[in-house]
Amino acid sequence: MIDDFAKEYLHSDLREMREAMLWKLDGLGEYDVRRPLTPTGTNLLGLVKHLSILESRYFGEVFDRPFPGPLPRWDAPGEHGADMWATEHETRDEIVGRYRRAWEHSDTTITALALDSSGHVPWWPRPDVKLFNILVHMLTETSRHAGHADILREQLDESTGTTARYATPQRNATFWNAQRAKIERAARAAVATSDHAGSHDSTL
Numbered sequence: 001m002i003d004d005f006a007k008e009y010l011h012s013d014l015r016e017m018r019e020a021m022l023w024k025l026d027g028l029g030e031y032d033v034r035r036p037l038t039p040t041g042t043n044l045l046g047l048v049k050h051l052s053i054l055e056s057r058y059f060g061e062v063f064d065r066p067f068p069g070p071l072p073r074w075d076a077p078g079e080h081g082a083d084m085w086a087t088e089h090e091t092r093d094e095i096v097g098r099y100r101r102a103w104e105h106s107d108t109t110i111t112a113l114a115l116d117s118s119g120h121v122p123w124w125p126r127p128d129v130k131l132f133n134i135l136v137h138m139l140t141e142t143s144r145h146a147g148h149a150d151i152l153r154e155q156l157d158e159s160t161g162t163t164a165r166y167a168t169p170q171r172n173a174t175f176w177n178a179q180r181a182k183i184e185r186a187a188r189a190a191v192a193t194s195d196h197a198g199s200h201d202s203t204l
Helices: 002-023 030-034 044-058 092-112 131-157 173-202
Strands: 118-120 128-130
Touching: 002 044, 002 092, 002 131, 030 044, 044 092, 044 131, 092 131, 118 131, 128 131
Parallel strands: none
Antiparallel strands: 118 128
16 A cells, blocks of 8 residues: 555656656747756756656666667767757757657556566666666656756746746846845855854864
8 A cells, every 4th residue: 555655656746847847948949948058068958858868768678668769879979968958950849759758658667567566777786676766766867857947947037936837926137136135145144254253263
């Protein structure tokens, strides 16, 4: 009974995080979903591409249930990080469609197998795993990247939240300028307090 509850709980949260990832693309143009927004090149469509490959592999080959379709290489020589961005030849519909097909394939695996079903992850230090391990791993990965996507989307249009239903209402620039200024003052005050405490300690 507890296994059924745990599996459904983890699976439900994974479904929610998947939807959050795709929601981050809504309303954005082709350039904004693809362009690098951090010094390391992190971008919204690349995160979706990355997660589509992860889901396909972890709920596919790990349990001897290969994903029924071609997947981009994630380990091609000389192409480090190729799974994290979309080339000009990869369409948005192609990447999003593959992610949705990966969900369907993953959901079939999750439904068909018991939580303690055995799998094998040859690239892990301890390769023998259970479905439980993979569910937790993919929920963690998807939640982590959904957090990245939230920050990226905020940079583009100040939109935040996990779904349309829980979206944070956008406020005007005056509000956010004041908010940032308040946080900046607190940060500088904390440094000053820390420096003062350090000077005091050195005299003891």
